Amino acid sequence: MEETFINKVSESGIISLNLEEYYPKDSEIALFDMKDYLFMGLILKEKDFRESLKNLELTQFAEKIVAVTCSADAVIPMWAYMLVASNLQPIAKEVAFGTAEEIKKIILLKNIAAISPADYDGQRVVIKGCGEIPVGEAAYLQATQLLRPVAKSIMYGEPCSTVPIYKRKQ
Numbered sequence: 001m002e003e004t005f006i007n008k009v010s011e012s013g014i015i016s017l018n019l020e021e022y023y024p025k026d027s028e029i030a031l032f033d034m035k036d037y038l039f040m041g042l043i044l045k046e047k048d049f050r051e052s053l054k055n056l057e058l059t060q061f062a063e064k065i066v067a068v069t070c071s072a073d074a075v076i077p078m079w080a081y082m083l084v085a086s087n088l089q090p091i092a093k094e095v096a097f098g099t100a101e102e103i104k105k106i107i108l109l110k111n112i113a114a115i116s117p118a119d120y121d122g123q124r125v126v127i128k129g130c131g132e133i134p135v136g137e138a139a140y141l142q143a144t145q146l147l148r149p150v151a152k153s154i155m156y157g158e159p160c161s162t163v164p165i166y167k168r169k170q
Helices: 046-054 078-088 100-113 137-147
Strands: 014-017 029-033 065-069 094-097 124-128 153-158 161-167
Touching: 029 100, 046 078, 065 078, 065 100, 078 094, 094 100, 100 137, 124 137, 137 153
Parallel strands: 014 124, 029 065, 065 094, 124 153
Antiparallel strands: 153 161
């Protein structure tokens, strides 16, 4: 007698959503650290700063997301950040304030917000957990808020082992 194995997970109609797929790749982010343009590591001199920006090799930022930050404990005038953005904007994919990690989180949330809820309308969705990249709590909160109005049910984990989060009442 031959036993037939049935894959109940594949037959369940559950759609798996892996938030790691929305995480930006490291190669997309370049860091612009204002500390590299400070006199004695403390003071921003306008004339020197403007000259440094004129001589800056912009190709290193081409088609990248640029994280503008200052890792030194210095007071940077607001116009300096504006000047950096003005110089980088024509060549960079995007310019944002923060560390590379902060920018990754912002982009992740932006990418999740771009998910089409219509793709999950009336579906049973499992939001994948325990991946290789720690996407963070904010990503799971945002995905849940995005899907709750349209999904039939939302679960956390893997299709074979889930934690129920939400189930639409009939």
